[in-house]
Amino acid sequence: MSLPKSYQQNFSPQEINFLAEQELVTVIPRYSMNGAQLIGAKMPKLRALNREQIPLWLATLLKKQEKCNIVVPEWLSVEYLRVRYDEEIKYPSKFSNLPWHWLPIAKKLLDYASDDFIDPPHEIRSLLQDLREVRLVKARKGIRELNHVYIQLDGLSLMEINEIRPFILEVMDQLRKMNDSLKVKAEEEMPRQAAAQMDRDEDSDDDIYQKE
Amino acid sequence: MYGDLAHKLALEAKRTQSLDKLPLYQDTLVRAIVREIRDLQKEADVLTEHASQDDDRVNQAQLFVCHLCMRRNKRCLLAYQRLRAERLDELVWANNEISKEQMDNLSPQEQEYLKKYNDLVSEFKGPLEKVDLGGTLEPPEDVFIDVRVLKDAGEIQTEYGVFNLTKDSQFFVRQADVERLIQQGYLKKL
Amino acid sequence: MNFDDILKEFEASKRPGYNEDERRAEDVRLLVDAWVKERTVPELLPYEQELIDRILIRIRKQIELIEMNSIELQTHEREIKLRLVVIESELDRVQFIIRSYTRTRLQKIDKYSLYIRSNDKETAKLSNNEFAYMERHLELLLELYNSQFMKNLPESLQAIDETGGGVSMIDEPDLDRPVFVQATAENVVEVDDEEIELTKNGIYVVRYRAVKDLVETGDVRVL
Secondary structure (H helix, E strand, O other): OOOOHHHOOOOOHHHHHHHHOOOEEEEEEOOOEOOEOOOOOOEOOEOOOOOEEEEHHHHHHHHHOOOEEEEOOOOOOHHHHHHHHHHHHHOOOOOOOOOOOHHHHHHHHHHHOHHHOOOOHHHHHHHHHHHHHHHHHHHHHHHHHOOOOEEEOOOOOHHHHHHHHHHHHHHHHHHHHHHHHHHHHHHHHHHHHHHHHHHHHHHHHHHHHHHO | OOOHHHHHHHHHHHHHHOOOOOOOOOHHHHHHHHHHHHHHHHHHHHHHHHOOOOOOHHHHHHHHHHHHHHHHHHHHHHHHHHHHHHHHHHHHHHOOOOOHHHHHOOOHHHHHHHHHHHHHHHHHHHHHHHHOOOOOOOOOOOOEEEEEEOOOOEEEEEOOEEEEEOOOOEEEEEHHHHHHHHHOOOEEEO | OOHHHHHHHHHHHHOOOOOHHHHHHHHHHHHHHHHHHHHHOOOOOOOOHHHHHHHHHHHHHHHHHHHHHHHHOOOOHHHHHHHHHHHHHHHHHHHHHHHHHHHHHHHHHHHOHHHHHOOHHHHOOOOHHHHHHHHHHHHHHHHHHHHHOHHHOOHHHOOOOOOOOOOOOOOOOOOOOEEEEEEOOOEEEEEOOEEEEEOOOOEEEEEHHHHHHHHHHOOEEEO
16 A cells, blocks of 8 residues: 555644644744745745744744744743633633644744743643643543534644544444434335325225215 | 355455564465365356256255355455555555565565566656655654764765764754664764 | 646736745645645545646756755855755655655555546546556556466456445445535535534534535635
């Protein structure tokens, strides 16, 4: 097989990470650099201390080379995360509003740009961990509500979706198969029921005739 | 009992699924199943000849069983062979050298298939050569890394120039270029 | 790229508001989308011939760029080196996507080849290269089956595409398999005689068959 089984119905965490790296972040160049012609959007010409938006993969590359600092997004602050956490607790059947790629972006920035954070990184890590856990528990609970027709999962991020995907797909599939077999049974019942109904109709017809 | 051999083959196929390497090709078993199918066909021919004009239920039932067994045997043969063929495909895509032990476990026809499929994949890769279809299916991370030289390793030639790997010096290099040296302990990834 | 394409691109670049850079960014976005879709959806999707062709041309250019600049490295070290690192890192990323996209498709093609061959609409989804691969692979498999046992079976049993007798030998993609989607617009879909309202930005897990058309029009995004 040209594609290993493990990739056949799900993405690996590394692949989700890869998708997250396409997201734009703001950097503050430390030096001026010429741009570069790329296959996708070009790398812009960078001027020292002039903010620019570039994809995360490029930002971390430059950061590692000490060519820039990264502007940590607003949502990666103690205040924002704490509010979200409180929301998670307050509304047990909803997921709070976090960016689509919050997990991989947070991890990458903490790993490679911890010095660019205003709030203490360890506090951020701790809050992220708490958020992760409470949402995971919620997602698992939500799986109890699974039915074979559809499920709604508003508010989950891609990484979180990817993590529960295999389980949900498996369960939904089983439910669907069970339901299909019930349908077959019902269809087999139908001719019998229809015949019974016909008998009843015939009886009532007789009544009509008799009245006449 | 008809179908027992096929059952054995099916079990073997199942076992193969959980093994890393392909086990020995079950030549004897396969031949036996083919013989069984031919025997069943002979029986079916006899039954068809002797079918009386009227509704001979017994004859029909026996014929039906014959056909079922033959079909089942055939499906088991195909399932077994297809499973092995898929594993051979995987070996080609994995791009690793195939050990002699593994080759010895293949039938001559499978060895032939392996070679031809390898050619087919090479041909397919051709137009997309710039993309290196046989490359890793893991997303790229850290194409370039910082390394420190642990022991003198002489010079290496890369697209980015010649690096003199003297002890304690540090370089920013393409990971692919130095992977082996890291594995061998000459360099350390920082 | 043939002459028509060159002409098209030339004309497109003359249009007011056309931004080469935006177009390139969009192409990579489309490529990522195509990859995600192909991995998520149970059936084979039409091959993105034009998109891939455009990107392959740019890949070739980048490789040439790297080769040209490597020679100058000895003299203008620093700056060029960093640019090359950036160019090569991006190149790696794009190569990865195309690689994964292609092999995902091959896996589906191998799995459903009998079905694809029997159906013109399905066959149209293959690139020429893929079609040639599929035909040849089937040929090799048949050769293998034949030489191992098939040719020794009674003639009536020598088909590999029987559909009678309960279980069909032709594997078809399971369109009822559930997929994760996000609605980009309001819509109503039907599943099992039930109507489900899709609200914008809502995330749903629903069987592919119910949203197949919406995936095509982009009203729904697979995740």
